[in-house]
Amino acid sequence: MAATPLLELRGIDKSFGPVQVLHDVGLSVYPGEVTALVGDNGAGKSTLVKCVSGIYTMDAGTVTFDGNQVAIHTPRDAASLGIEVVYQDLALCDNLDIVQNMFLGREKVRGIVLDEPTMEQMAGDTLASLSVRTVKSLRQLVASLSGGQRQTVAIAKAVLWNSRVVILDEPTAALGVAQTAQVLELVRRLADNGLGVVLISHNMNDVFAVSDRIAALYLGRMAAQVKTSDVTHAQVVELITAGRSGNLGLPPEKPAAAGFADLTPPGADL
Amino acid sequence: MTTMTTSSGPVQVAKPTVASHLHDYWGRVRGGDIGSLPAILGLIVLCLIFGTARPTFFSAVNFANLFSQGAAVIFIAMGLVFVLLLGEIDLSAGFASGVCGAVMAILLTDHGWDWYSAIPVSLVTGLVIGFVLGFLVSKVGIPSFVVTLAAFLAFQGILLVLLSGGKNISIRDKFVLSLANDNMSVGLSWVLAIIAIVGYAAVQFMRLRGRAARGLVTDPMGIVLARIAALAVLLLAAVAVLTQERSINPLIISVKGVPIVAPIIAVVLIVWTFVLGRTTYGRHVYAVGGNKEAARRAGIPVDRIRISVFVIGSFMASIGGIVAASRANSVDPNSGGSNVLLYAVGAAVIGGTSLFGGKGRVLDAIIGGAVIAVIDNGMGLMGYSAGTKFVVTGLILLLAASVDALSRRRAAATGNR
Numbered sequence: 295m296a297a298t299p300l301l302e303l304r305g306i307d308k309s310f311g312p313v314q315v316l317h318d319v320g321l322s323v324y325p326g327e328v329t330a331l332v333g334d335n336g337a338g339k340s341t342l343v344k345c346v347s348g349i350y351t352m353d354a355g356t357v358t359f360d361g362n363q364v365a366i367h368t369p370r371d372a373a374s375l376g377i378e379v380v381y382q383d384l385a386l387c388d389n390l391d392i393v394q395n396m397f398l399g400r401e402k403v404r405g406i407v408l409d410e411p412t413m414e415q416m417a418g419d420t421l422a423s424l425s426v427r428t429v430k431s432l433r434q435l436v437a438s439l440s441g442g443q444r445q446t447v448a449i450a451k452a453v454l455w456n457s458r459v460v461i462l463d464e465p466t467a468a469l470g471v472a473q474t475a476q477v478l479e480l481v482r483r484l485a486d487n488g489l490g491v492v493l494i495s496h497n498m499n500d501v502f503a504v505s506d507r508i509a510a511l512y513l514g515r516m517a518a519q520v521k522t523s524d525v526t527h528a529q530v531v532e533l534i535t536a537g538r539s540g541n542l543g544l545p546p547e548k549p550a551a552a553g554f555a556d557l558t559p560p561g562a563d564l
Numbered sequence: 565m566t567t568m569t570t571s572s573g574p575v576q577v578a579k580p581t582v583a584s585h586l587h588d589y590w591g592r593v594r595g596g597d598i599g600s601l602p603a604i605l606g607l608i609v610l611c612l613i614f615g616t617a618r619p620t621f622f623s624a625v626n627f628a629n630l631f632s633q634g635a636a637v638i639f640i641a642m643g644l645v646f647v648l649l650l651g652e653i654d655l656s657a658g659f660a661s662g663v664c665g666a667v668m669a670i671l672l673t674d675h676g677w678d679w680y681s682a683i684p685v686s687l688v689t690g691l692v693i694g695f696v697l698g699f700l701v702s703k704v705g706i707p708s709f710v711v712t713l714a715a716f717l718a719f720q721g722i723l724l725v726l727l728s729g730g731k732n733i734s735i736r737d738k739f740v741l742s743l744a745n746d747n748m749s750v751g752l753s754w755v756l757a758i759i760a761i762v763g764y765a766a767v768q769f770m771r772l773r774g775r776a777a778r779g780l781v782t783d784p785m786g787i788v789l790a791r792i793a794a795l796a797v798l799l800l801a802a803v804a805v806l807t808q809e810r811s812i813n814p815l816i817i818s819v820k821g822v823p824i825v826a827p828i829i830a831v832v833l834i835v836w837t838f839v840l841g842r843t844t845y846g847r848h849v850y851a852v853g854g855n856k857e858a859a860r861r862a863g864i865p866v867d868r869i870r871i872s873v874f875v876i877g878s879f880m881a882s883i884g885g886i887v888a889a890s891r892a893n894s895v896d897p898n899s900g901g902s903n904v905l906l907y908a909v910g911a912a913v914i915g916g917t918s919l920f921g922g923k924g925r926v927l928d929a930i931i932g933g934a935v936i937a938v939i940d941n942g943m944g945l946m947g948y949s950a951g952t953k954f955v956v957t958g959l960i961l962l963l964a965a966s967v968d969a970l971s972r973r974r975a976a977a978t979g980n981r
Contacts, residue, residue, distance in 0.1 A: 369865075384858075385852045387922075388854055388855065389850060390850060390851060398864070399851075400845060400862070403843075406843055408842055408847065415780065519607055
């Protein structure tokens with residue numbers, strides 16, 4: 295596995311008015327590895343992803359991409375670096391086919407005419423490089439695809455643009471057993487193709503099935519970033535719910551040292 | 565950690581045959597993606613009914629009449645297809661066409677302008693109207709239903725003001741009158757039909773070769789040939805009928821040839837079909853109609869697209885207004901009023917354009933417009949009153965809208981949407 299991170303965040307702070315959602319968060323994403331980002335509702339996973347993808351601006355902290363310090367202010371900045379996010383709701387148009395969806399907003403043209411053959415070829419090559427063989431035709435409407443196939447199209451759309459880092463937000467949340475396996479296999483293959491993959495998930499089985507590293511957020515702080523092979527299922531659950539597990543994780547909180555730690559996370563998913 | 569092997573090579577797709585192509589089509593129809601099929605079947609049934617009841621329905625004179633009767637509504641409906649593709653509605657299209665027709669008539673008659681300056685001013689009026697409507701809908705955020713309902717009343721008022729309280733302005737400009745009333749020569753009719761068929765065949769074969777050269781899946785040759793043959797038969801038969809002598813007394817005046825308005829409809833159809841199907845703009849219109857949020861995230865300027873469809877809608881209404889004024893030889897306070905708007909919305913929806921957005925073609929407006937023109941014409945021949953015609957057309961629009969809603973539900977059930 296590569297030694298230097300492809301994407302490295304350090305000291306990220308983010309507040310919404312008086313509420314500080316992220317405190318001094320750091321995260322390293324390595325090429326060819328799947329980094330699972332876990333944490334309970336409200337831990338700040340979505341906020342962190344939106345900061346990286348340029349939807350939110352960070353209050354403080356540095357982003358290093360491929361060894362260079364970069365500034366990400368807009369989604370366009372993130373896209374030009376090669377950071378793509380696959381959101382939970384996928385953002386596909388049901389009334390368009392697979393190729394049309396994959397190139398939406400970035401269509402290839404010859405003169406003023408859409409260059410359909412080139413787009414179809416590129417889409418086909420991308421799906422083939424991901425070993426996707428489940429779609430009948432590239433000209434199928436997305437409406438007629440299953441949940442797993444839609445997820446596949448959304449991921450392929452993110453990969454199409456020579457992206458370097460792909461962030462997947464709960465890709466298996468709405469899928470059945472067989473489809474979950476297919477999508478996880480695809481996530482693994484992205485990493486094997488040399489991309490840095492960030493997988494946000496609530497499902498410990500998924501996390502242990504595909505990830506190389508686990509980063510656990512607890513109430514807006516990065517509790518720990520560990521190798522998957524070094525931890526157990528139970529330790530990760532503890533990191534998520536309590537922020538520490540044995541000698542891993544955040545130091546015990548000073549004021550609450552005597553009493554019971556409040557394990558109830560804030561309700562809203564910030 | 566398991567490592568999966570990455571294999572390359574194209575996605576495996578079976579080469580379609582004629583049989584599998586038809587099977588896939590039938591599968592889509594059963595899955596709720598019915599498109600224009602009900603309208604085409606309905607058109608055939610209606611023609612058979614009216615043709616048996618009144619043999620004059622099938623006469624060359626009547627066939628030619630259908631064009632001039634349906635043309636104005638078809639132009640307005642083609643513009644409405646764009647608006648409907650975004651799931652919006654333009655209720656003011658009828659009176660917008662009246663206002664644009666009146667602008668042209670006033671310039672021609674009261675100010676003595678020539679057609680080549682009056683018509684562009686009328687078209688620009690349409691563009692301006694569309695921009696104002698689109699701006700109010702997308703930037704101010706008023707629902708299109710309310711904006712265009714308000715505009716419906718306002719344009720009716722503007723029309724009255726333009727016509728100084730209700731006088732009738734007649735048009736004497738030869739060019740404008742010829743648009744909806746004259747025919748092309750027999751020779752030109754045949755030449756244009758043949759150009760259209762050869763052009764269509766060339767486009768089809770070029771696409772086939774381009775795709776085959778890249779090793780992409782192509783439509784089976786049998787289907788391509790069948791499409792070309794169907795167009796050829798349809799066009800040649802229509803021209804054959806329309807080049808017959810239609811005059812009651814050919815010695816005094818000879819009336820034959822394809823109505824001038826037919827090639828105008830065809831050119832507009834080709835232009836808009838190209839824009840919708842083959843350009844980035846068209847792709848973005850479908851995307852915004854299908855999933856506005858996805859389109860926004862893909863970086864598509866959603867607001868600009870929304871304004872543009874209203875601009876196209878009102879621009880097409882202005883063409884409809886000019887053609888209507890030409891056919892009536894005049895403009896009056898009711899131009900573009902009464903049934904015009906409902907016929908136009910009906911034409912688009914009956915043709916298969918969805919009221920829910922994201923689904924439809926410009927051709928739908930012509931197929932649906934033909935259904936409406938046939939009903940109007942056929943029931944007129946059978947001596948029904950205007951009242952009965954309105955009721956029947958209303959019911960057919962309702963039927964088309966239910967087909968749209970039910971097929972959408974079916975599509976949801978079969979996972980086609």
